[in-house]
Amino acid sequence: MTPRPRLLTAACLLALPLQGTAASFDCLLEPSQTVEIRSAVEGLIHRIHVQRGDDVKAGQAVVELDTALERSALAVARFRATAEGRLVASKNRMDYAQRKTKRSDELHGGNFLSAQARDEAETERKLAEAEHKEALENQELARLELKRSMDLLNQKTLRSPFNGVVVERMLNPGDLAEAGNGRKPILKLARMDPLHVEVVLPLATFGKLKQGTSARVKTEAGQAYDAKVKVVDRVFDAASGTYGVQLELPNPNGKIPAGLRCQVDFPGIANLATAQRP
The missing domain is CATH 1.20.20 (F1FO ATP Synthase)
Known part of the structure; x- marks a missing residue:
C-alpha cells in the first residue's frame, strides 16, 4: 500500500525548489545595520549637516546642537x-x-x-x-x-557611527532634540557595506549549510553577486517548517541598493532538498 503523503504548509511549498530546477530561494537585501540618531542631552538643534540620501562617513559630524x-x-x-x-x-x-x-x-x-x-x-x-x-x-x-x-x-555634536547613508531626516534646525529612546530621533542611518541577505529555508535543508558557505545572489534587477552565509538560525518556525539564514554580501561602493527582492542559489542544495521532499 502506498504511504499517504504528509501535508506541507504553504510556506514550505513555496520555499522548496521544484524537481530538476536550481536551488533558488526568495530572499531580501537589507542594510547590515540601521541606527536612529538621538541626542544624549536635551538641546536646541543648531545645524544638520546632511540630507536624506547623503553618504556619511564614520565619525562625521551630522548634527550640532546649540552650544x-x-x-x-x-x-x-x-x-x-x-x-x-x-x-x-x-x-x-x-x-x-x-x-x-x-x-x-x-x-x-x-x-x-x-x-x-x-x-x-x-x-x-x-x-x-x-x-x-x-x-x-x-x-x-x-x-x-x-x-x-x-x-x-562634545555631547552637543552627534556623529555617524559607521559609513552609510541617510535614510530619513525627522527633525530640522530650530527643533528641540529631546534625550532618551522614547523621544523622536533626529536622523535614521543605514550601513550599506556589507549588505545582509535574509532568506527562509525549509527544514529539509537544515544541516547542509554552515558559516562561510558560498552562494549566488541574483537581484530583481538582474545582477548577480557572490555572498557567504553568516548566520544559520537554530530556532525553527514550527508553524511553517522553516528556519532563517543570513548571508553577507560585500558592497564596498554602496552601489547595490537595500530593500531589493532577490533569489539566492546554494550549490548542492537543490538535490538534497528535493530528495527529502515527501
Whole structure:
C-alpha cells in the first residue's frame, strides 16, 4: 500500500525548489545595520549637516546642537586649569619655610635659638608644604573640570557611527532634540557595506549549510553577486517548517541598493532538498 503523503504548509511549498530546477530561494537585501540618531542631552538643534540620501562617513559630524552655554563653561574651566598664581605663591612660601627651618636647625644646634622657635619654624614649613600640595590638587581638579566641560560640549555634536547613508531626516534646525529612546530621533542611518541577505529555508535543508558557505545572489534587477552565509538560525518556525539564514554580501561602493527582492542559489542544495521532499 502506498504511504499517504504528509501535508506541507504553504510556506514550505513555496520555499522548496521544484524537481530538476536550481536551488533558488526568495530572499531580501537589507542594510547590515540601521541606527536612529538621538541626542544624549536635551538641546536646541543648531545645524544638520546632511540630507536624506547623503553618504556619511564614520565619525562625521551630522548634527550640532546649540552650544553657547557649554562654550562659556569651557572658557571658565580652561582659565582655571591654566591659572598658576596660587600655585606659584604656595611654592614660594614653601621654599621660604624650608630655608627658614634649615637656619633654625643650625642656630638651635649652636645654642643660638630656642627649641620653641625651632619648632615654630618646623610647623611653618609643614603648613607651607601642605598648602602647596593643596594648590597642586586644586590645579589637577581644574584640569579634570576642563575635561568634563569639553565632554559636555562634545555631547552637543552627534556623529555617524559607521559609513552609510541617510535614510530619513525627522527633525530640522530650530527643533528641540529631546534625550532618551522614547523621544523622536533626529536622523535614521543605514550601513550599506556589507549588505545582509535574509532568506527562509525549509527544514529539509537544515544541516547542509554552515558559516562561510558560498552562494549566488541574483537581484530583481538582474545582477548577480557572490555572498557567504553568516548566520544559520537554530530556532525553527514550527508553524511553517522553516528556519532563517543570513548571508553577507560585500558592497564596498554602496552601489547595490537595500530593500531589493532577490533569489539566492546554494550549490548542492537543490538535490538534497528535493530528495527529502515527501
